[in-house]
Amino acid sequence: MQIRDDYPLRNTLFIQHLHIFSYVFMAVSILYLIAANWLMLPDSIQLTIPPLILLVTAWISIKDTLSEGVRQTLHGICGLMVGLSLAVIGQVYQTGADSYLLFLIWTLLLLPWLYRPNIGIFALICITSQLTLFLFFKQTFWLEKFPYLYLFALNLLSLIEFWVCIKKYRALRFVFIACFAVISIVGMIQYLSGENIPYLISAFFSGIIGFYYFFKKDDQLCASLMAAVLGVTATIWLVDRINDLFKDSNEFIFLFIAGIIFIWFALISYFLIKIFRQSRFYIIPLAVGAWLAGLALAAFTLVFWEAVSLIIGVTFVCIASILLKKSQHYFIRQFAYCLFISGQTAFLFHLESETDQMLWVLIAQIFILCISYFFKPHWFFILIQMLATYGIAFIYLLQMYHSLWSVNSTQTYLNLTLLSYFVFSLVLLPKGRSIVQYERSVYLCVLAVASFFDTFMGLVLDSSEDRQIWIFYLLPSLWLLCFSIFYLYKHLHGIVFFAFLLFGVLLIALGYFEVFILFIILTWAIKKKDYIVYGVTLAVFVLVLWQLYYNLQITFLAKSASILISGLVLWALYWLLHQENQRNLIEGEK
Amino acid sequence: MKKYFSLILAIATTLFFVGLIAKNEWHLHHSKSIFIELKPVDPRSILQGDYMALAYELNLQTSKPLAENETLNQRIFNHASIRAKVTLDSHNKVIRTILEPKNLSAEQSLILKNPENRYQALYPASRSFLFAEGLAQCYEKAKYAEFKVNLKGEAILFDLRGEELQPLNCKKQKNWWEGTIKDL
Numbered sequence: 001m002q003i004r005d006d007y008p009l010r011n012t013l014f015i016q017h018l019h020i021f022s023y024v025f026m027a028v029s030i031l032y033l034i035a036a037n038w039l040m041l042p043d044s045i046q047l048t049i050p051p052l053i054l055l056v057t058a059w060i061s062i063k064d065t066l067s068e069g070v071r072q073t074l075h076g077i078c079g080l081m082v083g084l085s086l087a088v089i090g091q092v093y094q095t096g097a098d099s100y101l102l103f104l105i106w107t108l109l110l111l112p113w114l115y116r117p118n119i120g121i122f123a124l125i126c127i128t129s130q131l132t133l134f135l136f137f138k139q140t141f142w143l144e145k146f147p148y149l150y151l152f153a154l155n156l157l158s159l160i161e162f163w164v165c166i167k168k169y170r171a172l173r174f175v176f177i178a179c180f181a182v183i184s185i186v187g188m189i190q191y192l193s194g195e196n197i198p199y200l201i202s203a204f205f206s207g208i209i210g211f212y213y214f215f216k217k218d219d220q221l222c223a224s225l226m227a228a229v230l231g232v233t234a235t236i237w238l239v240d241r242i243n244d245l246f247k248d249s250n251e252f253i254f255l256f257i258a259g260i261i262f263i264w265f266a267l268i269s270y271f272l273i274k275i276f277r278q279s280r281f282y283i284i285p286l287a288v289g290a291w292l293a294g295l296a297l298a299a300f301t302l303v304f305w306e307a308v309s310l311i312i313g314v315t316f317v318c319i320a321s322i323l324l325k326k327s328q329h330y331f332i333r334q335f336a337y338c339l340f341i342s343g344q345t346a347f348l349f350h351l352e353s354e355t356d357q358m359l360w361v362l363i364a365q366i367f368i369l370c371i372s373y374f375f376k377p378h379w380f381f382i383l384i385q386m387l388a389t390y391g392i393a394f395i396y397l398l399q400m401y402h403s404l405w406s407v408n409s410t411q412t413y414l415n416l417t418l419l420s421y422f423v424f425s426l427v428l429l430p431k432g433r434s435i436v437q438y439e440r441s442v443y444l445c446v447l448a449v450a451s452f453f454d455t456f457m458g459l460v461l462d463s464s465e466d467r468q469i470w471i472f473y474l475l476p477s478l479w480l481l482c483f484s485i486f487y488l489y490k491h492l493h494g495i496v497f498f499a500f501l502l503f504g505v506l507l508i509a510l511g512y513f514e515v516f517i518l519f520i521i522l523t524w525a526i527k528k529k530d531y532i533v534y535g536v537t538l539a540v541f542v543l544v545l546w547q548l549y550y551n552l553q554i555t556f557l558a559k560s561a562s563i564l565i566s567g568l569v570l571w572a573l574y575w576l577l578h579q580e581n582q583r584n585l586i587e588g589e590k
Numbered sequence: 591m592k593k594y595f596s597l598i599l600a601i602a603t604t605l606f607f608v609g610l611i612a613k614n615e616w617h618l619h620h621s622k623s624i625f626i627e628l629k630p631v632d633p634r635s636i637l638q639g640d641y642m643a644l645a646y647e648l649n650l651q652t653s654k655p656l657a658e659n660e661t662l663n664q665r666i667f668n669h670a671s672i673r674a675k676v677t678l679d680s681h682n683k684v685i686r687t688i689l690e691p692k693n694l695s696a697e698q699s700l701i702l703k704n705p706e707n708r709y710q711a712l713y714p715a716s717r718s719f720l721f722a723e724g725l726a727q728c729y730e731k732a733k734y735a736e737f738k739v740n741l742k743g744e745a746i747l748f749d750l751r752g753e754e755l756q757p758l759n760c761k762k763q764k765n766w767w768e769g770t771i772k773d774l
Contacts, residue, residue: 037722039721040722040761047611051607054600054603054604055604058596058597061597062596062597078600082603085603089607089611092614093617093746094716094746094747095614095715095746096716098670109603112599115592115595140670141668144668
């Protein structure tokens with residue numbers, strides 16, 4: 001029988017990840033203990049720790065044997081320690097100095113660290129300098145006295161930093177596109193609320209300069225993104241004007257707005273095709289426009305008459321389904337997605353208001369999820385449908401025992417936990433041809449649910465008596481058992497198998513079994529080189545550890561000890577897998 | 591030289607921090623303690639852990655009477671910090687705070703911060719007192735805030751005190767390894 005290799009636990013890269021994570025866990029356990037007891041430490045020790053780390057890190061960074069990446073990382077840590085030292089001095093001596101001074105001094109102390117190009121330090125300077133500027137204007141009331149001066153300074157500083165970025169740190173240009181997007185959209189909103197021309201200029205000034213630069217350098221992706229940002233800003237203005245023109249008109253205004261948005265973004269795409277003839281990035285504004293138009297269409301369908309909205313919703317979904325089935329053209333498919341989502345929103349919303357039964361909405365959503373699979377849509381569309389199904393099921397379970405917004409009811413708590421583990425069990429599904437194209441959607445859905453579950457339901461066992469604690473052990477145990485039978489047992493043998501099993505059991509006992517599921521998803525992301533799932537998994541790891549820090553049900557000492565034990569077990573796992581790989585390599589050579 | 595530049599930078603930065611610490615220590619040791627009565631407020635912040643949000647009974651007055659239709663808020667409008675003088679009793683408790691003092695050179699100066707352009711929101715040095723998790727019950731007994739104030743009126747929030755100005759000694763009531771208590 002051929003052994004499936006969906007989760008390659010013996011992959012060298014995964015073993016390296018285990019090694020890194022073991023140290024991360026151990027470091028986090030120490031960090032928790034210090035952070036939780038920070039204010040209990042004597043002032044002198046508090047004041048000594050950050051400068052000491054700064055000096056030691058700087059000393060390590062001068063070693064010749066270090067790679068440039070490691071040296072940059074160490075200098076980045078130095079930059080953080082500079083800020084931390086200032087924060088600790090401010091905390092120990094509560095002088096009430098304005099916080100802009102802290103960020104100003106931090107920025108000035110960071111500048112010399114750029115003697116050697118360092119993207120981390122530069123990113124830090126961009127953040128601290130912008131904070132300095134904003135806090136200075138706010139805390140000295142200059143923001144009220146001279147609002148346009150702030151606008152000018154903000155644009156000037158952003159453009160200077162953008163200039164440095166494109167000269168030396170091009171990887172950060174996407175961050176500046178996001179920064180220009182915020183300046184642009186906020187500027188437009190402020191212009192519309194006060195009709196002050198400087199805000200209108202600010203809404204387009206940096207964005208147009210950015211677009212012109214990317215156009216000149218033939219950076220088609222960034223130029224398209226910038227065009228989409230400017231398109232969104234102009235759309236806000238358009239929508240506001242249309243709204244003003246047809247103040248007393250009926251709901252059809254949304255239909256009109258949707259049409260205008262669609263035409264407007266189609267024009268931007270046409271313009272991009274004209275200037276970048278070989279580009280494929282013209283689709284970005286088109287997609288943004290399609291989804292914005294979808295929002296307007298959804299608004300149109302939602303404000304309509306109730307029963308008619310149901311019919312319009314179904315009609316939209318039907319038209320979208322036909323388009324998705326028949327056409328592979330990008331423009332048509334984006335239009336179909338937006339029609340589908342808006343129709344679906346209207347249908348589900350009014351179905352609930354007509355029937356007053358969440359169960360019907362849930363059944364309808366499950367049906368929509370099933371039929372959307374057969375149109376072979378984009379993975380993101382399936383992800384939205386999966387998350388919508390989870391969300392509706394979640395609300396249904398909350399409502400079932402008339403305890404909406406309260407998870408105190410034992411039964412509700414039990415049901416929601418069952419629902420989450422139902423989603424987690426998707427990881428265990430055999431990876432047949434039918435599911436393989438939507439693996440990314442499945443994993444991202446599991447990751448989203450894991451984050452939601454940890455944030456709102458709690459990570460560690462609650463000691464209160466009304467909670468049925470057995471379910472916390474039973475569900476993850478079942479998951480682990482199934483995983484062991486379907487995957488683990490086929491890949492690992494002997495002591496390594498039992499070590500992995502022990503790690504799972506340990507995490508169940510400690511109350512954060514989600515960490516095990518995250519590791520399994522990580523193996524898949526590494527194998528498939530799926531950087532989206534990989535990045536989101538790492539982000540969820542950070543969130544889980546963050547949530548654990550703020551869980552006050554157990555003492556920080558217990559938390560710290562449990563994470564330290566997990567780190568040690570991870571290290572042991574790394575060692576065992578590494579040894580086995582080495583052994584296999586030697587046997588292979590023989 | 592370039593090789594050692596990072597270490598030189600780190601040493602120079604640390605020396606700068608030592609200077610900052612020395613300046614603050616000098617302030618603490620060469621300034622006067624004054625005590626301002628606290629108003630009850632709600633403690634705890636999600637991000638910072640336990641902390642006491644502070645509000646003060648400053649008993650504000652102005653040296654120059656308010657004109658007709660003039661409010662105190664107008665007097666302090668768009669001034670980031672306000673210079674004031676405080677009248678103290680025999681225990682250095684603040685009895686009243688006088689804004690815009692001109693001929694009160696014998697009184698103790700105090701600089702107040704004005705974050706919101708509202709005289710009710712004026713405060714000296716700090717509006718929060720940070721403390722370790724689990725000490726909230728002990729700090730609830732605080733009735734006065736102790737400030738170390740220099741001649742220029744610059745203040746450092748030093749400690750919280752009880753009804754009779756007695757030290758609360760909250761830190762000594764708990765060992766660091768206990769962390770968060772279970773019944774929080």
